[in-house]
Amino acid sequence: MSTVLILGAASDVAMACANEYAKKGNNLFLGGRNMDQLAINANDLQIRYQVKAKAVFFDALAFDTHAAFYQQLGERPDITICVFGLLGDQKVSATNWEECKRVIESNYVGAVSILNVVANDYERVKQGTIVGISSVAGERGRQSNYIYGSAKAGFTAYLSGLRNRLTTSGVTVLTVKPGFIYTKMTEGLKLPKPLTAKPEDLGRAIAKAVEKKKNVIYVLPIWRLIMLIIRTIPEGIFKKLKL
Numbered sequence: 001m002s003t004v005l006i007l008g009a010a011s012d013v014a015m016a017c018a019n020e021y022a023k024k025g026n027n028l029f030l031g032g033r034n035m036d037q038l039a040i041n042a043n044d045l046q047i048r049y050q051v052k053a054k055a056v057f058f059d060a061l062a063f064d065t066h067a068a069f070y071q072q073l074g075e076r077p078d079i080t081i082c083v084f085g086l087l088g089d090q091k092v093s094a095t096n097w098e099e100c101k102r103v104i105e106s107n108y109v110g111a112v113s114i115l116n117v118v119a120n121d122y123e124r125v126k127q128g129t130i131v132g133i134s135s136v137a138g139e140r141g142r143q144s145n146y147i148y149g150s151a152k153a154g155f156t157a158y159l160s161g162l163r164n165r166l167t168t169s170g171v172t173v174l175t176v177k178p179g180f181i182y183t184k185m186t187e188g189l190k191l192p193k194p195l196t197a198k199p200e201d202l203g204r205a206i207a208k209a210v211e212k213k214k215n216v217i218y219v220l221p222i223w224r225l226i227m228l229i230i231r232t233i234p235e236g237i238f239k240k241l242k243l
């Protein structure tokens with residue numbers, strides 16, 4: 001039995017992960033801002049699966065609170081899953097620094113801030129698993145979402161560095177690079193069905209990848225091929241594409 005800390009735990013993807021771990025008898029910390037929702041979710045998990053589930057307040061942008069947040073858990077989570085993120089509005093981000101900063105900080109700075117704390121602790125005790133949900137958007141900047149994409153690119157590079165640093169300490173770092181997912185973030189967008197995962201697909205894929213100590217997963221395997229093609233398009237052609 002493990003204890004799992006989920007950050008950004010009110011989202012559909014987070015709840016899919018929570019369900020996946022709870023049904024196998026693992027205990028959970030649900031970290032996020034929406035305490036009412038988190039308390040309902042925690043209660044539901046406890047009743048349904050007879051596990052311990054606790055809602056804990058966590059704001060990814062309150063960097064100064066992250067060390068204390070981790071300390072007050074009172075128990076070291078075996079697995080930490082960093083789910084939070086913010087798509088934002090690319091057009092607004094391009095002209096409004098406050099929005100741009102919010103997107104960068106929500107997807108990159110906040111994740112680095114809390115995972116530094118977790119990673120240092122895991123390194124000290126030579127165990128633990130860190131999971132970061134990044135995005136295929138981080139693999140090549142496109143005009144439609146390059147502020148979000150560049151923050152995710154930073155997050156992907158951070159997780160890669162963390163894995164490289166911690167591997168000799170026995171700490172596992174999993175990078176998750178989903179394509180599209182049906183969630184609140186993509187509500188209203190017309191998504192191609194064969195390329196779009198359900199939150200439950202992520203829950204299952206993440207639990208399986210953690211068990212197998214994988215390094216990087218794309219969730220739907222087709223995205224590995226798509227991104228290979230996208231990465232190999234010469235820049236002279238790529239820059240003229242409307243992507």
Ligand SMILES: NC(=O)c1ccc[n+]([C@@H]2O[C@H](COP(=O)([O-])OP(=O)(O)OC[C@H]3O[C@@H](n4cnc5c(N)ncnc54)[C@H](OP(=O)(O)O)[C@@H]3O)[C@@H](O)[C@H]2O)c1
Pocket residue numbers: 007008009010011012013014032033034058059060061083084085086087106110133134135136177178179180181182183184185186
């Ligand atoms: N949906 C997709 O197509 C897609 C594709 C690739 C990658 N992803 C990534 O997958 C992850 C989950 O996304 P989703 O689609 O489930 O999005 P979502 O429904 O918008 O959920 C994002 C979650 O992040 C939380 N969050 C945002 N800022 C936070 C902060 N400052 N502190 C704490 N929590 C914060 C939100 O909490 P509140 O409820 O408090 O707002 C929300 O629960 C994200 O990292 C996203 O970038 C999504």
